[in-house]
Amino acid sequence: MTQLYPMTGGLLLPTQRAIGLKPQALTEQPPRLVFALQQRHLRYGSVVKLGQLVFANQVIAQSIGSEPIALHTGLAGQVTSIDDHSIELRTNSNMPTHKQPIPVSMTTLKHTPLAKGLRELGLLGLGGAGFPTALKIHRIHTLLINGVECEPLLVTDASLMTYHADQIIQGLYQLLTHQDIQLRRLIIAIEADKPQAITAMRQALQIHTWSLQPELIIIPTRYPAGGERQLYQQLFGEKLPAAVKMSDQGVACLNVHTLLAINNGFNGQPLTHRLVSILGNGIAQPQQLWLPIGTPISWLLTYCGALHEPLEVRIGGPIMGQRIDQRNQSITANANTLIVDLVKPTLFEQPCIACGQCEPVCPEALAPQDLIALIQSQPQQQDQQLVEQNLPACIECGVCDLVCPSHIPLHQYFGQHKSRLKHLADQQQRAQIANATYTRRQERLAKAPKPNPKPPIEASRFTPSQPLSSKANSTTKLKTNLAKAQRLYREAQAALKQAEKKGLEPTLRKVYESKVGKMHDKVQLAQTAFDTEKGRV
Amino acid sequence: MTLLGLSFIVLGLYAIARTLMALEKKAQALHAATEQANSIEQSIHQLLPQTQCAQCTYPGCRPYAQAVATGEDHNKCPPGGDALIMKLSELLNREVLPLVNQPQASDKQDSYPLTPGHGPTPAPVEMIAMIREDECIGCAKCIPACPVDAIVGAAKMMHTVILQDCTGCELCLPPCPVDCIDLLPRQQFL
Numbered sequence: 001m002t003q004l005y006p007m008t009g010g011l012l013l014p015t016q017r018a019i020g021l022k023p024q025a026l027t028e029q030p031p032r033l034v035f036a037l038q039q040r041h042l043r044y045g046s047v048v049k050l051g052q053l054v055f056a057n058q059v060i061a062q063s064i065g066s067e068p069i070a071l072h073t074g075l076a077g078q079v080t081s082i083d084d085h086s087i088e089l090r091t092n093s094n095m096p097t098h099k100q101p102i103p104v105s106m107t108t109l110k111h112t113p114l115a116k117g118l119r120e121l122g123l124l125g126l127g128g129a130g131f132p133t134a135l136k137i138h139r140i141h142t143l144l145i146n147g148v149e150c151e152p153l154l155v156t157d158a159s160l161m162t163y164h165a166d167q168i169i170q171g172l173y174q175l176l177t178h179q180d181i182q183l184r185r186l187i188i189a190i191e192a193d194k195p196q197a198i199t200a201m202r203q204a205l206q207i208h209t210w211s212l213q214p215e216l217i218i219i220p221t222r223y224p225a226g227g228e229r230q231l232y233q234q235l236f237g238e239k240l241p242a243a244v245k246m247s248d249q250g251v252a253c254l255n256v257h258t259l260l261a262i263n264n265g266f267n268g269q270p271l272t273h274r275l276v277s278i279l280g281n282g283i284a285q286p287q288q289l290w291l292p293i294g295t296p297i298s299w300l301l302t303y304c305g306a307l308h309e310p311l312e313v314r315i316g317g318p319i320m321g322q323r324i325d326q327r328n329q330s331i332t333a334n335a336n337t338l339i340v341d342l343v344k345p346t347l348f349e350q351p352c353i354a355c356g357q358c359e360p361v362c363p364e365a366l367a368p369q370d371l372i373a374l375i376q377s378q379p380q381q382q383d384q385q386l387v388e389q390n391l392p393a394c395i396e397c398g399v400c401d402l403v404c405p406s407h408i409p410l411h412q413y414f415g416q417h418k419s420r421l422k423h424l425a426d427q428q429q430r431a432q433i434a435n436a437t438y439t440r441r442q443e444r445l446a447k448a449p450k451p452n453p454k455p456p457i458e459a460s461r462f463t464p465s466q467p468l469s470s471k472a473n474s475t476t477k478l479k480t481n482l483a484k485a486q487r488l489y490r491e492a493q494a495a496l497k498q499a500e501k502k503g504l505e506p507t508l509r510k511v512y513e514s515k516v517g518k519m520h521d522k523v524q525l526a527q528t529a530f531d532t533e534k535g536r537v
Numbered sequence: 538m539t540l541l542g543l544s545f546i547v548l549g550l551y552a553i554a555r556t557l558m559a560l561e562k563k564a565q566a567l568h569a570a571t572e573q574a575n576s577i578e579q580s581i582h583q584l585l586p587q588t589q590c591a592q593c594t595y596p597g598c599r600p601y602a603q604a605v606a607t608g609e610d611h612n613k614c615p616p617g618g619d620a621l622i623m624k625l626s627e628l629l630n631r632e633v634l635p636l637v638n639q640p641q642a643s644d645k646q647d648s649y650p651l652t653p654g655h656g657p658t659p660a661p662v663e664m665i666a667m668i669r670e671d672e673c674i675g676c677a678k679c680i681p682a683c684p685v686d687a688i689v690g691a692a693k694m695m696h697t698v699i700l701q702d703c704t705g706c707e708l709c710l711p712p713c714p715v716d717c718i719d720l721l722p723r724q725q726f727l
């Protein structure tokens with residue numbers, strides 16, 4: 001049995017999971033799909049045109065950057081609008097699926113570089129952060145499968161593991177056989193309060209014979225035990241510093257849903273659908289649906305029979321989830337859960353009483369009450385001190401909000417200031433680069449020779465520096481010169497005659513005559529040169 | 538005889554050592570003075586936005602930092618805006634002055650007028666230059682104008698801006714004969 005290390009902070013929360021919710025397909029197609037182009041980690045640019053007919057599984061957008069990640073549509077249809085933020089499709093069920101070769105098929109994903117294949121399949125982390133999978137699996141020695149869905153109410157991963165364990169494990173098995181993956185350790189972490197999922201995964205693991213035995217580890221129920229950094233601490237016994245990513249340590253953390261999508265990828269199916277739980281007291285009954293990415297939330301609410309009352313819709317869990325404006329948003333790859341609740345009375349924020357309850361629960365060992373005091377006080381030296389207090393390490397899990405007796409939305413403040421600090425740091429880094437290039441340029445310009453005026457014409461250019469190879473050679477040259485001059489003279493004369501025939505204005509006539517005169521002079525010069533040379537010979 | 542010689546040698550050595558020490562002290566004092574000047578200049582330089590736009594009438598941020606350290610007004614940097622003026626005033630213990638060189642009204646939708654008595658106005662939106670590549674004729678005139686080498690291209694070839702390196706200084710706009718360079722908010726490009 002692998003040793004588990006204790007996690008810093010955290011809370012034991014009543015989870016209230018609706019276990020036993022079965023994944024179901026939609027019984028009707030959404031009439032339109034809206035693809036959000038600006039996501040947390042990616043910005044997509046459209047590759048389709050307005051009015052274009054697209055097949056299911058076709059690439060409709062690619063992320064901006066040197067290594068683009070594709071975005072596929074799950075349903076066929078016609079593009080009805082494109083702007084900076086979204087692509088909209090009117091779906092059409094009569095159109096066939098994509099006929100052209102799907103970018104990566106089972107055989108090719110096996111033999112193409114894994115990262116490239118994953119980018120072409122458009123794989124993103126489906127656990128909730130939506131981080132591109134291709135960027136995670138670079139040079140790893142440990143693979144960590146995350147089935148620790150620690151926020152209360154969430155059941156998406158649990159039911160996936162219960163009902164689709166074989167596909168998840170199949171995906172894992174295929175991934176291990178890929179040439180780009182060489183592992184030393186393979187860990188599957190599942191939270192203790194999902195017994196059915198654990199049994200299903202255990203059974204599925206026994207189907208295959210493994211070259212590297214996967215370790216199935218049961219993580220005690222505690223929020224936020226399923227965060228990447230928290231899992232790392234529990235499994236390896238040390239905390240990751242704020243600036244260090246898990247992949248820097250050679251560990252990749254993949255959600256179980258991502259593994260299922262990888263399995264689909266090995267079968268040639270890009271990422272187009274995901275499982276979404278729709279929960280809350282604002283809908284008739286909780287459901288779990290396979291939804292095409294881009295399904296509009298307004299349509300989904302009608303489909304699920306949402307109540308006709310003011311509703312509060314959240315994407316993600318009840319704590320970390322984002323409240324959204326339901327009218328114009330749609331399902332994205334990271335939307336694991338939709339919580340539809342009747343609007344609750346908001347609790348008003350009271351001043352901090354410095355009770356210190358938030359400190360022991362913080363999983364990153366920060367001091368939320370000091371941070372909030374800093375944020376609410378002097379704006380001048382705030383930034384420096386916030387960095388010193390390690391604000392960038394905050395994972396925005398929101399446990400501090402839960403225990404705060406003054407109902408301060410602490411993690412919202414922290415999130416805002418985290419992104420502000422990040423923006424400032426970026427700006428500073430850019431300034432440094434600009435300064436460096438500027439200095440380099442100045443040095444280069446100082447070194448570069450100044451453009452000189454044209455060098456004076458040397459006399460030697462006109463006198464042959466070497467004696468002519470033979471006299472005969474020079475006479476032939478002079479002869480050709482003479483012939484050429486004579487020809488030009490004749491041509492000039494002919495031109496003058498022809499012009500006279502047509503009738504000439506006096507000014508033009510002068511031009512022609514002067515030309516003839518010049519040519520005559522040249523012929524004479526060439527003649528004398530030739531004669532003297534001949535005479536010398 | 539030997540004793541006398543030895544004492545002479547010792548005295549000589551002592552004198553040499555004294556002069557050396559005095560010289561070193563002098564050098565140290567000089568070094569400290571320049572260091573202090575340098576450190577002020579350095580900390581001013583670190584606060585400047587490094588746009589290298591020359592709107593302060595100095596050819597870059599480093600020369601302006603030098604000038605401010607030796608007494609030039611600290612309110613001549615439009616990209617830094619009022620926030621920079623506040624920071625510099627604090628650093629140099631000088632009075633807060635209103636910004637002198639207002640941003641040129643080229644095509645900035647978001648130029649903020651100074652509102653006296655309402656605290657610092659928000660920092661101007663970060664802009665970057667973007668070449669409309671269809672219209673570029675490849676004249677290569679914008680390339681030497683760029684202070685941070687952020688434009689790539691060659692004669693009669695299309696040019697483009699390296700977005701990460703562009704500081705939005707606008708120095709490439711005047712040389713362009715076909716006006717194919719736009720200034721766009723950086724946010725649009727991540």
